[in-house]
Amino acid sequence: MGGRPVTAPARGARAERYDPTSIERRWRDWWDERGVNTTPDHDPERPNRYHLTMFPYTSGDLHIGHWFAMAPSDALARFHRMRGSNVLFPIGFDAFGLPAENAAIQGGAHPADWTRANIERMREQLRGMGAMFDLSREVATNAPDYYRWTQWWFLLLYRQGLAYRKEAPANWCTSCNTTLANEQVLEGRCERCHALVEQRRLAQWFLRITRYADELLQNEELDWPEHVKLMQRNWIGRSEGAEAAFPLEAPEGASGASEIRVFTTRPDTLCGVTFMVLAPEHELVERLTSEGQRAAVEEYVRQAAQSTDIERQATDRPKSGVFTGSYCLNPLTAERVPIWIADYALASYGTGAVMGVPAHDQRDFEFAQQFGLPIPVVVAPPAWDGSPLAAAYLEPGTMVGSGQFDGMPSEEAKEAIARHLEERGQGGPTVTFRLRDWLISRQRYWGAPIPIVYCDGCGEQPVPDDELPVELPYDVEFLPTGESPLARSEEFVAAACPACGGAARRETDTMDTFMCSSWYFMRYCDPHNSEHAVSAEAAAAWLPVDQYTGGSEHATMHLLYARFFYKAARDAGLVPGDEPFTRYFSQGQILGPDGRRMSKSRGNVVAPDTQVERWGSDAFRCYLMFLGPWEQGGPYDPDGIVGIARWLNRVWSVATEPVDLVEAGEPGAARAVRQAAHQTLARVTGDLERLRFNTMIAALMEYTNTLWRSRESGAQDSGAWGEAQELLALMLAPACPHLAEELWHRAGHDDSVHRQPWPEADEELVRRETVELPVQVNGRIRGRLTIPADADEEAVCQAALASERVRSHLDGREIVRTIYIPGRMLNLVAR
RNA sequence: GCCGGGGUGGCGAAAUCGGCAGACGCAGCGGGCUUAAACCCCGCGGCCGCUCGCGCGGCGUGUGGGUUCGAAUCCCACCCCCGGCACCA
Numbered sequence: 027m028g029g030r031p032v033t034a035p036a037r038g039a040r041a042e043r044y045d046p047t048s049i050e051r052r053w054r055d056w057w058d059e060r061g062v063n064t065t066p067d068h069d070p071e072r073p074n075r076y077h078l079t080m081f082p083y084t085s086g087d088l089h090i091g092h093w094f095a096m097a098p099s100d101a102l103a104r105f106h107r108m109r110g111s112n113v114l115f116p117i118g119f120d121a122f123g124l125p126a127e128n129a130a131i132q133g134g135a136h137p138a139d140w141t142r143a144n145i146e147r148m149r150e151q152l153r154g155m156g157a158m159f160d161l162s163r164e165v166a167t168n169a170p171d172y173y174r175w176t177q178w179w180f181l182l183l184y185r186q187g188l189a190y191r192k193e194a195p196a197n198w199c200t201s202c203n204t205t206l207a208n209e210q211v212l213e214g215r216c217e218r219c220h221a222l223v224e225q226r227r228l229a230q231w232f233l234r235i236t237r238y239a240d241e242l243l244q245n246e247e248l249d250w251p252e253h254v255k256l257m258q259r260n261w262i263g264r265s266e267g268a269e270a271a272f273p274l275e276a277p278e279g280a281s282g283a284s285e286i287r288v289f290t291t292r293p294d295t296l297c298g299v300t301f302m303v304l305a306p307e308h309e310l311v312e313r314l315t316s317e318g319q320r321a322a323v324e325e326y327v328r329q330a331a332q333s334t335d336i337e338r339q340a341t342d343r344p345k346s347g348v349f350t351g352s353y354c355l356n357p358l359t360a361e362r363v364p365i366w367i368a369d370y371a372l373a374s375y376g377t378g379a380v381m382g383v384p385a386h387d388q389r390d391f392e393f394a395q396q397f398g399l400p401i402p403v404v405v406a407p408p409a410w411d412g413s414p415l416a417a418a419y420l421e422p423g424t425m426v427g428s429g430q431f432d433g434m435p436s437e438e439a440k441e442a443i444a445r446h447l448e449e450r451g452q453g454g455p456t457v458t459f460r461l462r463d464w465l466i467s468r469q470r471y472w473g474a475p476i477p478i479v480y481c482d483g484c485g486e487q488p489v490p491d492d493e494l495p496v497e498l499p500y501d502v503e504f505l506p507t508g509e510s511p512l513a514r515s516e517e518f519v520a521a522a523c524p525a526c527g528g529a530a531r532r533e534t535d536t537m538d539t540f541m542c543s544s545w546y547f548m549r550y551c552d553p554h555n556s557e558h559a560v561s562a563e564a565a566a567a568w569l570p571v572d573q574y575t576g577g578s579e580h581a582t583m584h585l586l587y588a589r590f591f592y593k594a595a596r597d598a599g600l601v602p603g604d605e606p607f608t609r610y611f612s613q614g615q616i617l618g619p620d621g622r623r624m625s626k627s628r629g630n631v632v633a634p635d636t637q638v639e640r641w642g643s644d645a646f647r648c649y650l651m652f653l654g655p656w657e658q659g660g661p662y663d664p665d666g667i668v669g670i671a672r673w674l675n676r677v678w679s680v681a682t683e684p685v686d687l688v689e690a691g692e693p694g695a696a697r698a699v700r701q702a703a704h705q706t707l708a709r710v711t712g713d714l715e716r717l718r719f720n721t722m723i724a725a726l727m728e729y730t731n732t733l734w735r736s737r738e739s740g741a742q743d744s745g746a747w748g749e750a751q752e753l754l755a756l757m758l759a760p761a762c763p764h765l766a767e768e769l770w771h772r773a774g775h776d777d778s779v780h781r782q783p784w785p786e787a788d789e790e791l792v793r794r795e796t797v798e799l800p801v802q803v804n805g806r807i808r809g810r811l812t813i814p815a816d817a818d819e820e821a822v823c824q825a826a827l828a829s830e831r832v833r834s835h836l837d838g839r840e841i842v843r844t845i846y847i848p849g850r851m852l853n854l855v856a857r
Numbered sequence: 858g859c860c861g862g863g864g865u866g867g868c869g870a871a872a873u874c875g876g877c878a879g880a881c882g883c884a885g886c887g888g889g890c891u892u893a894a895a896c897c898c899c900g901c902g903g904c905c906g907c908u909c910g911c912g913c914g915g916c917g918u919g920u921g922g923g924u925u926c927g928a929a930u931c932c933c934a935c936c937c938c939c940g941g942c943a944c945c946a
Contacts, residue, residue, distance in 0.1 A: 213943095253861050257941055260860070265945075290946060303946090341858085341944055370944045380946045389944050460945055581941080641896085652882070654870060658862095663869070669882045671896055721871070724881035731881090800877045805927040807877065831913090845926060850876050855926045 044678035046642025050764040054156055057767075062778050065114045065160045067551075067567045075111035076568045077103035078547055078607075080576030080584075083120045084144040084166075088151040090624065090650075090662060091577075093634050094616040097647040098656050098719045099575045100157035101760035105714045106573075107158070108759065108784040114568055115158050116550035118165035119145050122173070123539045124202055124218065127472040130504045137472040138500065141168055151635065156643050156763045158780065163553045167542035172549065173474035174495035175559040176542050179591070181477060181488050188234045188594055191478075191486065195307050195373055196465055197335070198226040203506040204469045205230060207538060208462050209261075209583045214336030222334040225307075231476055231535070232463040235590045239264070239459040241604075242589055249609040251657070257581040263460025267291035268444035269453040270381065272302060272354040272363060274314075283310060286354050286365070289376030289458050292386060293447070294439035296358050297428040298404035300394065301382035302365045303347065306330035307373035314365055316351025323348050323367060330369045338369050345370060345393040357452040358443070359429070368393060376458050384418065391418040404428050405436045464587065466538040471502055471511040473536030481523035481530040490524050496532065510534040543584055544591040547571055547606065565600060571607045578612035585610070611717055614659020616650070621661045632662050644762035645670045651719035651761060673727050674765060677758070680733045681751050681769045691743025695736065697791075699746045702732045703753045704791035710757050711787065719761070726757060748773075756785055794849075801826045802853040803835040811852075819846040826852055 057063055068074070079099035082092050096117075103115040126137035134140060145166060152159065165172055183189040197206040201221030205228065210217040235242075243262045245255045270293065271285040286302060304311055306327045315323045326348040330338065347368030354363050363381075370389055371380045384394030384401040394401050403415060405423040425434045431442060441455070448454030467476065475496045477489035489496055499518045502511045512518050512534040523530040545559065552564035560569075570592070576584075585607075592606035617623060618630030625631065637646045649667040654660050690696075706729040713722035733750060736742070752773055759766040759779045770779035794815050799822065801809040809829045813822060823844055826832050836856050843855040 253941080256861060260942060263942090263945065267946085288946075292946080339944075345944085368944095370946090372945065375945045377946095380944095383946090387946070389946075392944095458945080460942095578940085652869090660869070663883070666869070666883050668896055673882085675896080720869095721881080724871075727881055798877080802876085802927070805876095805925090810877080843926065845876085847876055851927090853876080853926055 042682065044675050044765075046644060046674075046764070047639075049768045050154075050156060050643050053764045053767045054153060057778070057780075060778070062780060063115075063158045063160050064162055065112060067564060069112035072110055072112035074567055075106055075113045075573075076551075076571045077106065077113055077115045077573045078550075078571045078575070079115075079117070080574075080580070081118045081120050081165075081543070081546060082148065083123060083125075084141050084148060085125060086144045086147065088148050088155075088634060090632055090634050090637075091616050093155065093646065094650050094659070095576060095613055096152075096157060097155060098613065098651050098717070100155070100159075100763075101647070101651065101719065102573065102575075102714065102717065104158055104760040104763065104780060105784065107780065108756075108782060110783065113158075114163075114550070115160065116163045116165075116553075117152060117157070117159040117161070118163075118546060118550065119148070119167065120539065120543055120546075121145065121166045121168035122473045122536075122542055124204075124470060124472070127470055127504055130472075131506060136500070137504075138168070138498075141166075141472075154635075154638055154643055155647070158763070163550050165546060165549050165553050167474075167539070167546065168472075170495045170497055171556070173542065175549065176474045176537065176545070177477040177489070177494050177496060178491060178559055179545055180474075180537065180541070181491065181494075182598060183233060183594055184478075184488055186594060186598065188237065189231060190234065191229060191231050193227060193229040194232075195225040196228050196230050197223045198228075199223055202470075203508045205465055205467055207465045207540070207583075209464075209586075211335065214334055214339055222336060224334045225331060227307075228467075230465050230467040231478075231533075231537075232465050233590070235464045235587070236459060236461055238590055238593050239461050241593060242461075242586065245589075248605060248607075250607075251578065251610070251612050254578050254581045254585065254610070254612060257578070258586055261461065261582040261586065265291055265458050265460070267456065267458065268293040268440075268447060269377070269456045270296060270357055270447055271452045272357060272381070275353040275355060275362060282313065286310065286379050287377045287453070288379045288381045289456065290381055290383075292383065292440070293443040294425065294428075294431075294436045295383040295386045295404055296356070296381070296443055297431075298383040298385050298402055299356055299361075299363055299381045300384060300400045300402065301390075302354055302363050303368045303371045303380040303382055303390075303393070304350075304365065305371040305373035305378045306367055306369055308367075308371075308378045311350070311367055314350045314352040319349055319351035323350055326367060333369075345389070345396045347393060347397065349397075357447060357450070364399075366393075366397075374462055375460065385415055386418055386420060388418040388420070391415075402427055464538075464590075466541055467535040468538055469508060469510045469535055471498070471504060471536065473539060474542060475512065475518075475536050476533040478533040479521045479523060479530045480533065481526060481528060483528060484523050484525040484530075487524045487530070493524075510536065512536070540583055540587050544587045545595075547574075547588070548595070548601065560600070562600070566602055569601050570603045570605055572609060574607040574610040575613060576610075577615065581612075611657070613656045616653075616659055617661045619661055619663055624662075632664055637664070637667065641667055641671050642674075642764075644765045645674055648674070648723055648761050652723040654720055656717055656719055670723075673730060674762070676734055677730050677754065677765065677769075680730060680737060681754055682772055685737055685747060686741040687744040687747060688741045689744060691741055691746065693743075695739070696743035696746035699733070699736055699742070699750050700788075701791050701794075702729055702736075703750045704787045707753060707757060707785060708787040708792045711784070714760065723761065726754075726761075729754070729757075753785060755779055756782060797849050799849070800851045801829065801832055802851060803832060804855060805853060806835075808832050808835045815849050817848070819844065822846055822852050823854075826854065 079096045103113050107113040121141050126141050129140050130137050180189060197211050199206050199216040199221055201219045202216060211223050214223055216223055239262055243259055243264055245258055267290050269287055269289055271287050273285045347366045350365045350367060352365045354365055356363055382390040384390040385403045386405055404427045406426045407419050407423050422436045425431045425436055425439045431439045444455040477496045479487045479489060481487055499515050502515050504511055519531050521530045521532045548560045551568040552560040555561055588606050595601045596604060620630050649670045706725050709725040710722050755766050755769040766779045796812055797815045799811045799813055800807045801811060809832045811825050839856040841854050842857045845853040
């Protein structure tokens with residue numbers, strides 16, 4: 027560094043304006059021609075490092091949220107590349123999904139054509155960002171050579187026993203006309219279109235994510251935001267308790283069920299059971315219904331089936347239910363327990379049945395009150411006088427009315443009773459999760475077909491690997507009938523059975539698009555491999571991802587599914603490690619200028635293209651980073667970007683306009699410039715390490731202002747000034763890749779600024795020799811001293827007492843204590 | 858209801874191992890340059906009071922208490938906003 031000749035042109039030459047448009051286009055072309063952003067799998071001199079930003083859905087235009095997510099992510103990847111890593115920073119397209127199909131239904135283009143056009147537009151918009159994406163590794167999930175491997179993944183999971191087909195009540199979106207995973211239902215409504223969700227009984231494909239529930243729960247070690255890890259833990263919802271089997275009073279024949287199993291977290295309350303509640307969808311409902319109750323039960327079940335999730339989940343409505351006419355027996359006391367049906371029991375949690383303990387569960391309490399059932403206390407509150415309860419008693423207490431367990435603390439009785447059940451073969455300790463298996467069937471066209479064939483003779487058969495992909499036919503009708511459009515395509519449905527070769531039918535549902543995005547980050551490692559989804563070598567070279575960034579709205583969907591896939595891949599010996607994303611950072615959400623979510627209907631959308639056109643890509647990138655802390659997000663104020671534009675103009679001016687230079691300038695001034703440069707370097711480096719882009723930009727602005735002022739204050743030392751300019755270009759490189767490249771080349775270099783090593787701050791220059799030290803009297807500031815940073819306490823006190831103002835506040839009182847924090851402040855405590 | 862995160866100038870924010878509150882920027886105000894303009898330059902800027910002024914004093918980080926020489930930062934109680942979960946037995 028510092029090899030710049032002292033040949034500054036005379037001042038007064040006509041200044042060239044900063045013109046981002048032409049600069050940015052020129053350097054992007056140059057990078058592409060030189061392959062600056064192409065990342066080899068191995069670089070003998072650099073360790074591999076994998077940075078990843080979530081790929082965009084192909085909705086049509088890159089919106090400001092994409093820029094907000096990707097631009098800082100790119101700056102971070104660039105920083106690590108300059109720090110010496112061989113950084114992979116890929117991009118691609120999440121290209122299957124409902125919007126494409128809905129556009130087709132509304133009379134637009136075919137989903138494939140619509141998607142292709144969108145990808146072309148978005149690819150160009152992405153290029154405009156100037157990010158270091160390695161475009162040779164781009165993937166699109168709708169490409170047959172991608173979804174071939176999504177299907178291969180399905181079959182891998184199938185062979186591992188992790189994919190199964192089951193008839194079960196499923197979330198049905200009444201507007202999208204398809205099923206949804208639990209994670210895609212928000213407050214009883216479709217996550218995407220907000221239409222009401224109801225339950226439909228359908229044969230559907232599930233992925234057994236629950237097999238990994240325990241391991242997925244263990245996420246404490248991950249370097250992820252705590253709130254995201256917590257969301258996942260809450261979503262998985264591990265609950266310890268016991269299962270108890272209640273024998274039926276009148277079991278049916280040898281083949282039928284002879285008992286009802288329940289899960290409870292309160293085995294200590296088993297003797298307080300006065301009723302049993304089955305979910306309306308419970309498989310035993312029909313059998314247990316007596317003739318006398320049949321009409322009432324059927325009516326109740328019918329109504330439950332018709333009501334939407336939102337109606338059923340309302341917690342403030344009175345408990346409803348109906349008696350089946352049957353009884354079961356308490357396994358501990360052999361008491362008769364009436365069996366009811368009520369919709370507060372959920373078919374999908376535990377066993378779908380609840381033992382009703384009204385004295386010690388608020389819901390059961392309300393139910394018992396509603397229907398006049400007894401409420402016997404079995405866990406006595408402290409100093410309980412035997413009177414009836416006004417509400418369920420949920421706290422620990424002393425066991426009563428529980429036979430041999432009476433007198434025991436209820437916390438002990440939990441385990442004692444669970445063990446007792448186990449010994450007698452009536453259940454025992456167990457763990458239940460809130461997490462459900464992942465429903466992946468979608469009755470839609472625009473997704474990867476599930477590679478299964480149904481044969482009347484051989485049953486369900488996986489499509490052999492060498493017949494993949496099961497390709498989507500182009501010519502189909504997109505009517506949303508609630509059945510997959512593929513079902514009406516004769517050419518698609520007809521298949522030969524892989525086992526017997528006879529006539530068979532293909533599965534016509536497609537896969538949830540979260541399947542596609544659960545492994546895309548693996549495909550980037552080896553995007554063109556036609557033999558494997560990802561080769562062992564490529565996986566070893568890049569996985570797991572070192573730094574992932576993206577929105578936390580995916581906490582319980584994508585981020586959980588991807589972890590599940592990774593663990594299944596690990597168990598199949600395909601990938602190293604246990605977790606796909608070592609470090610993950612979630613940026614906040616960018617909002618409209620009015621502080622609300624941007625949407626066309628609100629008319630508060632700011633298009634990135636217009637911002638880039640007006641201010642340049644670098645300015646737009648920097649402004650998004652400058653808004654505030656990245657994890658926080660916030661409103662986009664279109665007026666604020668002028669501040670960035672002014673700053674970059676100033677950068678341009680400081681870095682390109684002629685300055686009076688002398689071989690050896692005034693030493694104090696030269697040192698001041700060098701100090702500013704290195705102090706800024708230390709700040710910028712620290713900020714990038716901690717992903718604090720807003721303060722990084724502020725530090726660069728301060729630095730620019732310092733250079734601006736010192737330029738005006740007379741002739742500059744050529745060495746110090748040259749170094750200051752080079753450091754400016756290097757420090758700008760992560761945030762403003764185009765401008766930095768331009769300035770780097772104007773400083774006389776031929777190679778790319780983005781291939782330079784990140785400079786090291788000189789500690790000696792970072793340290794300050796003198797500081798302005800506030801002097802407090804009794805904690806209130808009464809003066810300031812400019813003193814050497816390492817001044818000792820005695821010298822500082824003396825200097826402080828020399829101040830008239832400090833003395834006047836001491837007012838002749840005695841100093842009883844002095845507190846001196848070198849470099850920070852001096853406090854004189856007087857009495 | 859439960860669990861997270863957060864309340865700092867007109868606005869976005871900075872400063873959290875307790876040590877100068879408001880860096881940096883927007884908007885605003887005053888001045889300059891210009892025939893004119895600002896995506897130009899210089900300057901001012903928390904609030905109140907005293908002062909011609911230099912200055913000086915008081916108040917001030919959602920509210921009320923507390924700990925401390927010293928609190929935006931730590932503790933207790935409360936209010937408000939955002940996010941997640943919510944009849945999960």
